[in-house]
Amino acid sequence: MNNVVAQGFAETVAECVQHYSNVPGGLLPLLHAIQRAFGYIPAEAVPLIATGMQLSRAEVHGVISFYHDFRSAPAGRHVVQICRAEACQAMGARELEAHAKKQLGIEFGETTADGNISLEPVYCLGNCACSPSLRIDDAIHARVDAGRFDALLAELAEPSPS
């Protein structure tokens, strides 16, 4: 991280910390806020969070590493989560998972070489009457077979407006 980035970075973290330091049990909402701001929780933020929340760095690290949602490295531009739970299994989620890995050329927990897509497992999206389900960023999709997956993937390949 260069110095210019680091300056704005410290300010953003400080703002978040200040907002949540007096909230009872505020560490989870704080970590969510930091992840919203940066896309992940940079290692450099941990000491600042620890000081601000009057915790040890080990405690903060322990919380970050406990929860699947918190990342210690940036994700791809889009996060694709495939449901692995039973209702989706009953409708072919294992095949969908294999297809997705093959199409993207990556395993769960990895990001495509162009930085476009991160692939993750998820255990239930609450869409179990119309399985298999997957989530792309904040949108959930139902009845996803290989063909539907490819169509969704093609939409993600479009150049993003940003």
Add this chain to the structure above:
Amino acid sequence: MSLRIYVPRDTTALALGAELVAQALVAEAGRRQLAVDLVRNGSRGMFWLEPLVEVEHDGQRIAFGPVDSAAVPDLLDALLAGPSRHPRYLGPTEDIPYLKAQQRLTFARAGLGDPLSLELYRSAEGFKGLERALNLSSQAVVDEVTASGLRGRGGAAFPAGIKWQTVLDTAADQKYIVCNADEGDSGTFADRLLMEADPFQLIEGMTIAGLAVGASQGYIYLRSEYPQAAQILAEALRLAQAEQYLGSNIRGSGKAFELELRIGAGAYICGEETSLLDSLEGKRGMVRAKPPLPAIAGLFGKPTVVNNVLTLAAVTTVLSQGAAFYADYGSGRSRGTLAVQLAGNVLRGGLVELAYGASLRRLVEDFGGESYSGRPLRAIQVGGPLGAYLPASHWDTPLDYEAFAEIGAMLGHGGVVLFDDSVDLSAQARFAMAFCAAESCGKCTPCRLGSVRGVEVIDRIIAREAPEQHLALLEELCDTMEHGSLCAMGGLTPLPVRSALKHFPEDFS
């Protein structure tokens, strides 16, 4: 006069293209210069018919479904020419047998209209329970809940009244109401449906709980996998606050109840109440040893009611209609209604609210119909990832807690996942252990290590490596996990494993 059309904004409806349907309706109506009043309602829970489009027609609501955006021009034509000619015409919504045959108490309002309309909520019996509770003593409210026989809907089925009484009786400067909205069981979506279709009911129920036990602060702990529910709930809280259904002076009564929404971070174990409390405190979601019970020393060490979404929602019915009305539904010690969620390989998946006591078979055959794939059904997993896999010989079991316990199964949160004959139960048993290994909080050894060893042993059984010895070892491991684990995660993981072994031994040889 404008045409009133309803298109749900529920997660499943959206996942099946409801947003595109809504956009197409607006565009097509504009093209025809047709005045349309588009309402984004919650879902009726008939997910197999989503996107379900409803229209107010001749003084009643008629339904079409499933509707995709391409069908919109035809649908508008049909409305003018005679709706019954449309191939997706389902008749009056309330007469659809799937809905008509249900006994909806908690989900009576689901799908009626805009989930964020306080006006609609009030006009459909909303806040009647709160009004009554505001005029009762704390003890009288708790007595009503106790008399209703209401049991926790999260899975453990503990009597809500006893829990509330304990919190009421424990003196403290601060008490809390915590709603467990960490609905992580596969095959369940009832909490999500309620929060997306009728969020004020949950807010009302939690406020009643606060008044009953003397808690001035509440938290909804919602899983992060439910972004749509989060958005709707956040807005509902703001609206309720603005009209003093929450805050320091509820409806001018001088009584206070503040309510905050907290989002989880992807950890199944946080659906376990003590782990949830640790997570709410900003810690790793580690399970706590009990005692002390959360009712005595819960959130931040204070007396805390932790109830599931549907338990808290049901309280509104108990208070508005009275304990006797509620207790009149059900069978045995399971009183009221159960929200069954038909999921997995099922033709007509969705939410079915019925009084306890209907058989699993009736539910599957009358409501679910058959498998989605068209192949014969082979196994049903009831009660989420920690529930048993049941063969057809057990499908006549009535849906009540005790009847399920008798056959070595559990109702849990009411998830019913259907599998056709392509299912391999050894793979399902292996998954149960693998899931436990992935989601264990790690505090106790039987769960943390037992699940890892469980995967290995099942792999050896599948590979036919000394299967007799490994089967015996697996039995022993299941015993250890069942009796030695700190919570239900490790303690119940053997349930799907053993049921698979017992009822489907051919899949292991």
